[in-house]
Amino acid sequence: MADWFADEAFWETFYPILFPKERFENAGEEVAKILSLVKFKGNSVLDLACGPGRHSVSLALKGFNKLVLRRSASLGTLMVMNMAQRQSG
Numbered sequence: 099m100a101d102w103f104a105d106e107a108f109w110e111t112f113y114p115i116l117f118p119k120e121r122f123e124n125a126g127e128e129v130a131k132i133l134s135l136v137k138f139k140g141n142s143v144l145d146l147a148c149g150p151g152r153h154s155v156s157l158a159l160k161g162f163n164k165l166v167l168r169r170s171a172s173l174g175t176l177m178v179m180n181m182a183q184r185q186s187g
Contacts (some may be wrong), residue, residue, distance in 0.1 A: 117150050125152040131162065 102108055132138075132153075143164045145154045157164050 099132070113150070114145075122152045123157075125156045126159070129153055129156040 141162050143154075143157050143162050145151070145157070145164055148154045154164055
């Protein structure tokens with residue numbers, strides 16, 4: 099049996115529950131708070147287990163270079179769609 103986090107059917111079923119629209123809407127504010135707390139210097143970020151990339155997208159929109167690592171192909175597709183939506187307004 100596959101690990102739950104590698105099960106695409108799991109993510110298709112539970113994505114709307116785990117990642118409602120509000121979590122994406124709050125990501126920019128969360129990133130700003132994180133950056134102010136850690137006094138981050140530089141412009142490169144490694145986002146491990148980035149899920150649908152809500153923080154990765156916010157970092158990218160702030161001009162950061164980022165490397166994201168995820169196990170789920172469907173979450174990667176959703177991250178790209180999220181980025182396109184956020185860039186278009």
